[in-house]
Amino acid sequence: MSDTDKELRQLIKDEFDRSLAGWTFTPAMRQAVLDRIAGEGEPEATPVPTLSRRFRPAYWVAAAAAAFVLAINLWPRVSTDGRLTGTASDARSGGAPESAPGAEAAAYGLQATGELQALGAAPGQSGTADLAEADAASTLKAGGVRALSAISPVRLTLSVAEVPDVFVVDRAGEKVSLHVSETTGRALTQDGAEEAQAGATAAAVPDALDLNPLPDGNVVVVQRWAVKIVDQHGNPVAESPVEPEAAAVAEGPAGETVVVSSDALTLFTATGKPSELIGLDQYPSLVAVSGKRMAVANDGGVEVYEGGARALTLPRLQPRAMALAPDGALAMLTGSPPDARLLIYAADGSLLLDRPVAPDGEGFGFIGDGLQVAVGSVVYDRTGDERWHFPFAPARVTALADGVSVLAWNSRQAVRVLADGGTQVWMAEVTDADLVRASGSARGDLVVLVAAADDGAAVWVIDQGGNQRHAERLSRVPVDVTASGDRILLLNAEGLEVRPLNR
Numbered sequence: 001m002s003d004t005d006k007e008l009r010q011l012i013k014d015e016f017d018r019s020l021a022g023w024t025f026t027p028a029m030r031q032a033v034l035d036r037i038a039g040e041g042e043p044e045a046t047p048v049p050t051l052s053r054r055f056r057p058a059y060w061v062a063a064a065a066a067a068f069v070l071a072i073n074l075w076p077r078v079s080t081d082g083r084l085t086g087t088a089s090d091a092r093s094g095g096a097p098e099s100a101p102g103a104e105a106a107a108y109g110l111q112a113t114g115e116l117q118a119l120g121a122a123p124g125q126s127g128t129a130d131l132a133e134a135d136a137a138s139t140l141k142a143g144g145v146r147a148l149s150a151i152s153p154v155r156l157t158l159s160v161a162e163v164p165d166v167f168v169v170d171r172a173g174e175k176v177s178l179h180v181s182e183t184t185g186r187a188l189t190q191d192g193a194e195e196a197q198a199g200a201t202a203a204a205v206p207d208a209l210d211l212n213p214l215p216d217g218n219v220v221v222v223q224r225w226a227v228k229i230v231d232q233h234g235n236p237v238a239e240s241p242v243e244p245e246a247a248a249v250a251e252g253p254a255g256e257t258v259v260v261s262s263d264a265l266t267l268f269t270a271t272g273k274p275s276e277l278i279g280l281d282q283y284p285s286l287v288a289v290s291g292k293r294m295a296v297a298n299d300g301g302v303e304v305y306e307g308g309a310r311a312l313t314l315p316r317l318q319p320r321a322m323a324l325a326p327d328g329a330l331a332m333l334t335g336s337p338p339d340a341r342l343l344i345y346a347a348d349g350s351l352l353l354d355r356p357v358a359p360d361g362e363g364f365g366f367i368g369d370g371l372q373v374a375v376g377s378v379v380y381d382r383t384g385d386e387r388w389h390f391p392f393a394p395a396r397v398t399a400l401a402d403g404v405s406v407l408a409w410n411s412r413q414a415v416r417v418l419a420d421g422g423t424q425v426w427m428a429e430v431t432d433a434d435l436v437r438a439s440g441s442a443r444g445d446l447v448v449l450v451a452a453a454d455d456g457a458a459v460w461v462i463d464q465g466g467n468q469r470h471a472e473r474l475s476r477v478p479v480d481v482t483a484s485g486d487r488i489l490l491l492n493a494e495g496l497e498v499r500p501l502n503r
Contacts, residue, residue: 207223276307327347331345390417392415407438446463446464470501
């Protein structure tokens with residue numbers, strides 16, 4: 001081979017090397033090129049001059065390159081420059097995503113994309129957003145779907161000692177600083193009936209028992225001889241007498257209230273109006289309510305009432321805990337470990353589930369849409385399958401009024417999770433006191449926590465993003481506390497204190 005032939009071949013090789021730079025041949029691509037070359041064959045029509053043998057290698061290189069380019073052009077394309085979102089169908093089919101990101105996550109500002117948008121705390125508020133960003137190297141599932149990173153909850157550390165014992169309120173339009181010793185039920189304003197006032201105190205409430213926020217923003221105030229309805233500013237809306245006197249209170253998932261007396265149950269609807277009166281032969285050990293349905297446990301077993309009449313009787317059952325679902329299903333925890341069992345009855349009394357359980361906490365109740373039930377830290381569906389777990393053993397579990405989230409807490413920790421899957425939104429830990437109260441607001445957007453320490457107490461209000469909306473030292477633990485709108489309501493033996501959130 002002459003030097004001219006070598007130089008020409010090298011030039012042709014270099015040119016094709018540059019044109020194919022950056023391409024990677026897979027076995028499938030290589031086979032497609034070979035098949036294309038094999039299909040070319042020799043020309044069968046008008047003959048053309050035969051190429052010199054020394055130039056035939058260049059001919060084959062050109063044919064191979066042309067076939068390769070054709071194969072690449074025919075190869076299915078997968079977009080790689082856009083973010084992969086949600087759960088998509090197989091990318092090879094070019095299908096659209098099968099489902100959008102979860103509605104519950106969207107309600108909290110969580111976007112199911114390659115990058116998760118953080119739930120930022122407002123400037124000056126404690127509680128920082130700490131959502132994990134999607135891992136750039138996360139494995140692509142079949143169809144090229146990027147797995148979403150787990151959402152890290154906002155972490156809050158609460159300390160009674162760090163809450164200032166002086167705060168500012170409006171008194172008749174004038175800013176006044178009050179010490180914690182001045183907040184034991186005395187009036188903070190001269191006229192509690194004016195909504196424009198920043199604080200309001202209702203009339204003295206002797207033997208106060210309970211606060212229950214209603215869906216319309218009003219609040220039920222239960223005392224031994226009366227049930228009062230007040231608005232979020234503490235102004236009276238309605239009042240109903242209670243006879244015989246109230247001894248205990250049970251609350252339903254949608255604002256229902258049952259006042260328990262020695263020989264009767266009085267049901268108040270979610271609007272705060274008395275609805276039903278059920279006479280009792282003996283004082284009950286447990287009471288549960290949902291809608292117009294009430295369940296009562298006593299020495300003889302369990303009775304379920306609806307519309308003022310007995311709808312179901314389950315004799316000889318002695319539950320340790322009991323809850324009603326919105327569809328009328330009844331869940332009970334019976335026995336003690338290792339013999340504890342979870343029983344679920346349908347509204348018509350048919351047994352849906354009977355399975356052994358090992359509760360590690362006292363928390364118990366239906367959550368979400370009522371198709372799941374929490375037993376300690378474990379959440380089951382109605383078939384008895386374990387769905388997810390709380391991050392600790394809760395003493396109480398409460399479905400919040402927003403319909404999608406759950407509050408669980410014990411003496412040291414509180415967590416807000418999404419009912420569908422148990423995704424943690426925020427978690428709070430108290431370092432120098434014991435949590436003694438925890439409840440949700442009228443809309444379910446706020447959670448109120450109360451902790452008791454040796455030198456007093458403190459209350460915090462945390463929103464659904466994990467931001468502190470209120471923090472205040474108290475001279476003692478209130479009887480009950482809740483939030484409605486931009487107000488916090490504290491019930492003491494002397495009265496109802498209402499004041500604005502201070503953050």
